[in-house]
Amino acid sequence: MTAPLSERAPILHMREVDKTFGGQVAALRRMSLTVREGDFISLLGPSGCGKSTALRLIAGLMPPTLGKIEWVGGQGAGDLGVVFQEPTLMPWATVAQNVWLPFRLRGQSFKSVKDKVFEALALVGLEKFHDSYPRELSGGMKMRVSIARALVTRPRLILMDEPFAALDEITRQKLNDDLLALRAKTGATVIFVTHSVFESVFLSDRILVMAARPGRVIKEITVDEPYPRGLEWRIAPQYGEIAREASDALHGTLHAGQPEMAE
Numbered sequence: 615m616t617a618p619l620s621e622r623a624p625i626l627h628m629r630e631v632d633k634t635f636g637g638q639v640a641a642l643r644r645m646s647l648t649v650r651e652g653d654f655i656s657l658l659g660p661s662g663c664g665k666s667t668a669l670r671l672i673a674g675l676m677p678p679t680l681g682k683i684e685w686v687g688g689q690g691a692g693d694l695g696v697v698f699q700e701p702t703l704m705p706w707a708t709v710a711q712n713v714w715l716p717f718r719l720r721g722q723s724f725k726s727v728k729d730k731v732f733e734a735l736a737l738v739g740l741e742k743f744h745d746s747y748p749r750e751l752s753g754g755m756k757m758r759v760s761i762a763r764a765l766v767t768r769p770r771l772i773l774m775d776e777p778f779a780a781l782d783e784i785t786r787q788k789l790n791d792d793l794l795a796l797r798a799k800t801g802a803t804v805i806f807v808t809h810s811v812f813e814s815v816f817l818s819d820r821i822l823v824m825a826a827r828p829g830r831v832i833k834e835i836t837v838d839e840p841y842p843r844g845l846e847w848r849i850a851p852q853y854g855e856i857a858r859e860a861s862d863a864l865h866g867t868l869h870a871g872q873p874e875m876a877e
């Protein structure tokens with residue numbers, strides 16, 4: 615069971631973060647967020663509202679223009695796993711070798727971490743495919759490998775950038791179920807980018823609804839539904855109500871404001 619929101623230890627603070635590109639494009643404006651251990655946070659919004667920019671800032675791939683991103687425990691405490699929309703597997707390497715990659719980059723031999731690699735593969739139900747190559751797998755299976763690779767080092771935070779957007783609806787729902795099961799087993803903390811209202815309500819305990827031009831958070835919705843969640847949650851009246859609330863907020867954003875340049 616995940617602890618109630620207020621009792622979880624913070625791991626990351628974004629404080630009044632702005633990101634402007636080329637002095638002109640206000641990709642993100644005044645974003646503040648505290649990420650706590652065990653959170654499942656969705657960033658929900660239309661194209662161009664700064665969702666990927668927020669992830670790239672958290673990953674330290676670029677600095678904010680204004681504001682601060684602070685890891686509790688200091689910089690260097692930001693141990694991350696990342697899952698992209700494309701599974702980005704190495705085609706010439708087996709499934710197990712792909713999952714080994716984060717360790718390999720740290721100079722750790724396959725033999726020394728083999729148990730961890732197989733444990734991660736078991737978590738996504740792919741132990742039997744450890745010797746297969748990516749071309750032999752379905753789209754959903756490739757995404758599972760990508761998820762196993764992101765969690766194999768048990769990072770403090772997993773960033774997922776529209777991981778299921780390219781999959782068919784049935785595979786997507788199955789992976790949503792599996793992601794929650796996996797999170798229950800590992801206690802992973804996740805920030806999940808999506809365009810899908812339903813996906814965000816199903817998965818998250820917090821949804822940040824974002825708007826574009828300038829990219830910003832316009833509403834935070836707490837999804838006060840305990841985990842585990844399954845089919846009952848998908849058809850619960852409260853699920854529909856929260857989806858409606860998120861849709862209304864999103865709909866408002868699509869009609870709000872004209873393109874804006876940074877000051």
Ligand SMILES: Nc1ncnc2c1ncn2[C@@H]1O[C@H](COP(=O)(O)OP(=O)(O)OP(=O)(O)O)[C@@H](O)[C@H]1O
Nearest residue numbers: 635639640641660661662663664665666667668829
């Ligand atoms: N490197 C960059 N240089 C200039 N502008 C950028 C750069 N990266 C992002 N932008 C702009 O910043 C804004 C936010 O982009 P971002 O990719 O974060 O949005 P998003 O919400 O993730 O969109 P999508 O859902 O389409 O992926 C957009 O207007 C985008 O064109």
